[in-house]
Amino acid sequence: MTLWIIQRLLQAILVALAMAVIVFVGLHLIGSPIETLLPAEATHEDRLRLIADLGLDRPLYEQFFLFLKGVLQGNLGISYVYKEPAVELILSRLPATLELALAAVLLSLVFGVPLGLMAGWKPESAFSRVIMIGSIFGFSLPIFWIAILLIMIFSVQLGWLPSSGRGATQTLFGIPWSFVTLDGLRHMVLPAIGLSLFNISMVTRLTEAGVREAMSSEYVRFAKAKGLSPRRILSVHVLKNVMIPVVTVVGLDIGQTIAFSVVTETIFAWPGVGKIIIDSIGALDRPVIVAYLMLVVIMFVIINLVVDVIYRLLDPRIRLQGE
Amino acid sequence: MTAMLEIRSLKTEVVTSEGRVTLIDDINLELAAGEVMGLVGESGSGKSVTGLSIMGLIDKPAQVTGGQVLFKGKDLRNLSEREIRSVRGNRIAMIFQDPMSTLNPVLRIDTQMMEVVHAHEKISKQAARERARDALGMVGIPSPEERLSAYPHQFSGGMRQRVAIAIALLMSPDLIIADEPTTALDVTIQAQILSIVQKLARDKGTALIWITHDLSVVAGLAEKVSVMYAGRIAEQGKTADLLRRPMHPYTNGLIASLPAHNQRGSRLKQISGTTPSVANMPKGCAFHPRCASATQLCLSPPQLEPVEGRLLRCFHPVMEGASS
Numbered sequence: 234m235t236l237w238i239i240q241r242l243l244q245a246i247l248v249a250l251a252m253a254v255i256v257f258v259g260l261h262l263i264g265s266p267i268e269t270l271l272p273a274e275a276t277h278e279d280r281l282r283l284i285a286d287l288g289l290d291r292p293l294y295e296q297f298f299l300f301l302k303g304v305l306q307g308n309l310g311i312s313y314v315y316k317e318p319a320v321e322l323i324l325s326r327l328p329a330t331l332e333l334a335l336a337a338v339l340l341s342l343v344f345g346v347p348l349g350l351m352a353g354w355k356p357e358s359a360f361s362r363v364i365m366i367g368s369i370f371g372f373s374l375p376i377f378w379i380a381i382l383l384i385m386i387f388s389v390q391l392g393w394l395p396s397s398g399r400g401a402t403q404t405l406f407g408i409p410w411s412f413v414t415l416d417g418l419r420h421m422v423l424p425a426i427g428l429s430l431f432n433i434s435m436v437t438r439l440t441e442a443g444v445r446e447a448m449s450s451e452y453v454r455f456a457k458a459k460g461l462s463p464r465r466i467l468s469v470h471v472l473k474n475v476m477i478p479v480v481t482v483v484g485l486d487i488g489q490t491i492a493f494s495v496v497t498e499t500i501f502a503w504p505g506v507g508k509i510i511i512d513s514i515g516a517l518d519r520p521v522i523v524a525y526l527m528l529v530v531i532m533f534v535i536i537n538l539v540v541d542v543i544y545r546l547l548d549p550r551i552r553l554q555g556e
Numbered sequence: 557m558t559a560m561l562e563i564r565s566l567k568t569e570v571v572t573s574e575g576r577v578t579l580i581d582d583i584n585l586e587l588a589a590g591e592v593m594g595l596v597g598e599s600g601s602g603k604s605v606t607g608l609s610i611m612g613l614i615d616k617p618a619q620v621t622g623g624q625v626l627f628k629g630k631d632l633r634n635l636s637e638r639e640i641r642s643v644r645g646n647r648i649a650m651i652f653q654d655p656m657s658t659l660n661p662v663l664r665i666d667t668q669m670m671e672v673v674h675a676h677e678k679i680s681k682q683a684a685r686e687r688a689r690d691a692l693g694m695v696g697i698p699s700p701e702e703r704l705s706a707y708p709h710q711f712s713g714g715m716r717q718r719v720a721i722a723i724a725l726l727m728s729p730d731l732i733i734a735d736e737p738t739t740a741l742d743v744t745i746q747a748q749i750l751s752i753v754q755k756l757a758r759d760k761g762t763a764l765i766w767i768t769h770d771l772s773v774v775a776g777l778a779e780k781v782s783v784m785y786a787g788r789i790a791e792q793g794k795t796a797d798l799l800r801r802p803m804h805p806y807t808n809g810l811i812a813s814l815p816a817h818n819q820r821g822s823r824l825k826q827i828s829g830t831t832p833s834v835a836n837m838p839k840g841c842a843f844h845p846r847c848a849s850a851t852q853l854c855l856s857p858p859q860l861e862p863v864e865g866r867l868l869r870c871f872h873p874v875m876e877g878a879s880s
Contacts, residue, residue, distance in 0.1 A: 449615075451657035457613055458652075459672045459723065460645030469671075473662045548662050549707040 238538065245534035249527050256523050257297050265289065266313050266517035287313060300523070309527065310520030314513070319524035323506055327528070328408045329399055330498070330505035334490040336412070336425040338483060341432030346472075346479065348433075349440020354467055356445060364437060371434030380427040380500040387423060395420050397502035424501040428494055432486055439482055443475035477547050484540035488533050559626075560763060561587040561610075561731060566623035568602075568609045570834075577834050579605045579618060580787040584860060584867070587780075589730065590761040592754075594774030594795065596810075597784035598831050603767045604653075606784070607733045610765075611650055612640050628730070646676040649724035653736040655716035659708040665692075665719060666704040672726050691722035695752055714745035721753060731763045738773065750777060771810060775799055783807045786832055786842035793866025803863065803873040805847045841870070849874075 267289070271280060284290050288299060303310060309320045348368075352361040388396035400420030402409035411417030447453055448471065456466045495507030506525065513521040544551050566583040569576045580602040587593055597603045609620050612632060625632040627648065632640060644650075652658045660668060669688035673679055679687075685704070692700035695718040708716055717737055724732050734753065738746040754777055757764050766777055774781050774795060782792040783804065791804040802808040809827035829846035832838055838845050844854035849872040860869045 451652060451654060452660040454613065454615075455650075455652055455658040455720070456660070458611060458644055458650040460641045460643070460675050461671060462641065462675065465671065465675070469667075470660050470663070474660070477662075549664075550661060550709045 241534060241538055245530060248534075249530045252526055252530060253300070253523055254297070256519070256526060257293060257300070260517055260519050260522065261293050263517060266519070269516050270313055309524040312513070312521050313518045314516050314521075315518075319520040320528075322509065322521060323525050323528060326504060326506040326509050328410060329503060330491055330494055330507060332410060332412055333421065333424055333428060333497070333503060333505060334487060334494055336421055337429035337432060337490050337494075338487055340425060340429040341436045341486075342479075342483065344429075345433045345436025346440050346476075349437040349475075350444055350467060350472065352437065353441040353444025353448065354463075356441075361441075365441065368434040368437045371430045372438075374430070376427060376431065376496050377500060379430055380424070380497055383423050383427050384500070394422050396423060399504055424497050424503050427501070428490060428497045432483075432490065435486070436479060436483065439479055440475055443478060444471055447471040447474050473547060477544065480540055480543050480547065484536050484543075487536050488529070491529075491532075559586040560589045560591075560628060561585070562624075562626040563610065564624040564626070566606070566609055566625065567621050568605055568614055568618060569621045570618045571621070572617050576621075578787060578837070579834055580609065580784075582788055582860065583609075583623065584789065585765075585782060585792075587731070587763050587765065590757075590763055591780065592757065592764040592766065592778045594778035594781040595765055595767045595784065596769065596771055596774055596781055598769055600831050600834070601784040602787035603769075603784050604735050605787075607650065607735050607765065607767050610733060611644060611648060613644075613650075642676065645672050645724075645729075646727045647729050648731045648733065649727070649729040651717070651720050651724050651732065651734045651737045654740050655713050655720055655737075656740070658720055659716055661708055663707075664704075665706055665708065669704070669719075669723055669726060672723055676727055687726060688722075691726050692719065694725065694756065695719070695722045696748075697722070714741055714749065717741060717745075717749055718752065721749070721756075725756060725760070725762075728760055729762060731765070732757065733765045733767070735767045736769070739768070739770075746773075771799070771814060772816070783810070786837060787834065788842065788869060789860060789867065790843070790870070791866065791868050792860075798866060803866070803868050804843075804870050805849055805872070805874055806843050808874045809846075847872075 266287075267280065267284060271283060275283075288296055291299075300310060308318065311317065312319050312322055315322055348364050352364045355361055384396045387394045398420055399411050399417060401414045401416040402411050403413045403417070404410075405413055411421050444467075453466060453470060456470050461470075491507075494503075494505060495511060497503065498505040498507040499511075509521065510525050512518075513525070563583055563585040567581045568579045570579060583602075583606055585593065595603045595606065605614070605618070608614050610625055610632070612620070612625075612635075614620055620633060623633075627643065632643065635643070659665075666685060666688055669691065670681070670684040673684040673687055677684075689700045689704055692703060697703055697715060697718055703711075708719070711719060720737070732753075737753075738749050741749065750773065753764070756762070764778075766774065768774060778795050780793070781795045781798055783790045783798075783806065785806050791798065791802070791807045798807065799811060802811050806827070809825075812825045813827060815824060827846055832842055832845075840855040841847070841850070841858050844850040847854070851872065853871045858869045858871050860867050862868075863873060
């Protein structure tokens with residue numbers, strides 16, 4: 234197991250390296266950030282000085298090796314725009330995004346799994362049909378439209394919930410979080426729902442399909458022949474088998490949700506990392522882009538590690554490589 | 557002696573908006589406590605459906621539409637869902653064909669065994685576990701205490717079927733319905749499983765309905781045998797008697813097609829034609845298109861009638877000496 238984790242981490246480093254190369258080459262091809270950084274009245278000397286300051290006068294490979302040297306010293310560069318270390322910039326915004334994405338994924342499990350179980354258990358019932366049709370809407374309606382609708386109903390018409398910002402935060406382990414204060418929670422409700430509708434629908438449909446498949450399996454028939462109650466069959470025999478695909482997809486989905494949250498963050502003015510990365514791409518702020526993508530790679534690797542371990546717990550037939 | 561299980565004119569159909577298709581019809585069986593009956597037929601003859609119908613485990617869109625399943629005098633068809641659950645796995649247990657798929661792959665053996673005990677009896681975890689362990693020991697699984705914590709994939713096919721049998725035996729049921737439990741196994745394993753079940757059933761006085769397509773299995777195991785064809789019982793009687801002198805042309809053909817009855821070098825005998833599909837049953841006797849002695853009479857349905865100490869559904873029984 235340890236060996237397996239080390240393997241995974243080495244793979245992650247390789248992926249991060251390859252990604253850094255691609256970002257360097259790609260941004261170099263798109264153009265220079267100088268024009269957007271310089272004030273309109275800048276002279277030719279200002280311009281040359283800025284290029285030298287940022288190290289953009291050196292050949293690309295040299296810039297890359299300088300960057301690598303920095304990485305080894307724990308320094309991913311300084312933002313061209315904000316003049317702050319890129320890592321700190323992202324880390325200051327990341328908790329907001331993470332907590333929103335995790336809230337959305339949590340909602341998708343809390344609602345999606347039971348709804349899917351019900352729909353799969355009695356597929357003929359009217360309630361199940363409503364769930365399944367509803368999930369099609371959740372799938373196909375665009376997030377920005379749902380988000381605007383939520384604001385219209387719950388903030389504008391009913392005035393129940395705030396529509397923008399993060400609300401009061403409280404520091405936990407040195408990081409400010411919204412979910413620990415009531416005001417923060419209230420601010421989180423609408424964006425989290427907006428972000429999770431797609432996920433709820435997906436988890437619901439996935440669970441439903443899994444339950445229907447499991448219900449026609451021999452082990453369920455045998456469980457019935459053993460005289461077990463429907464509740465026991467559903468919550469133990471079926472659920473544990475159904476959770477295997479659900480965990481896979483939800484794991485992949487956490488990454489997706491963070492990417493999607495750019496849209497949601499914009500609409501709800503949620504001060505997450507999505508806004509910063511969009512601005513940085515616009516300004517060709519290379520240190521921020523590279524640092525962000527590296528963090529994303531690390532995050533994905535960690536998510537996948539966790540998914541694999543959960544897998545292993547759910548299905549005893551799965552052995553991790555090197556075990 | 558009153559019968560422990562008595563099945564009267566049991567009928568199971570697939571009911572859809574387009575109409576009904578009969579899977580089994582007019583099934584009549586009687587089983588005394590401790591008795592072993594073989595239920596023999598080809599694939600699609602309705603023998604598994606019969607087993608599941610007795611248990612009330614027929615899945616939609618099929619359903620039991622007629623007849624009675626009298627178990628110790630009570631009609632199981634009239635019981636509520638809760639009442640029939642207290643019979644299943646407790647008084648009547650069932651073993652299925654494919655041991656690779658009947659055990660839940662993600663649950664440990666002890667979980668899958670102890671839940672049966674807990675479903676039917678108020679008993680401590682410790683006691684349930686002990687009973688599970690003893691049952692595993694009874695079916696010949698070495699070091700049962702350790703094996704309890706194993707998962708199904710850590711067992712071979714034969715061992716898994718032993719586990720399934722141990723589960724069936726947990727509550728010391730009055731009846732076990734075994735649906736081709738040895739079909740998916742190697743021949744040597746088949747023989748072991750057969751002898752385990754035979755011994756345990758005899759020791760515990762458990763009655764058995766052994767569903768199989770293999771007449772030779774029935775020969776050594778069952779006192780009575782019912783031969784099914786196209787969802788109906790063709791012939792039913794004492795095993796020795798029926799095997800020695802089959803009266804239904806279908807039974808006769810089945811026995812004649814056993815390789816053991818064949819002269820070395822000569823062609824194997826077979827019953828010509830194929831089993832009819834349930835959606836397209838021949839009129840009258842379902843066997844008549846394949847039957848050498850069929851006449852005009854066979855276009856009307858024959859009834860199951862007592863003939864010479866057995867039940868027979870045929871207008872033209874095979875007579876002694878006239879065997880093909």
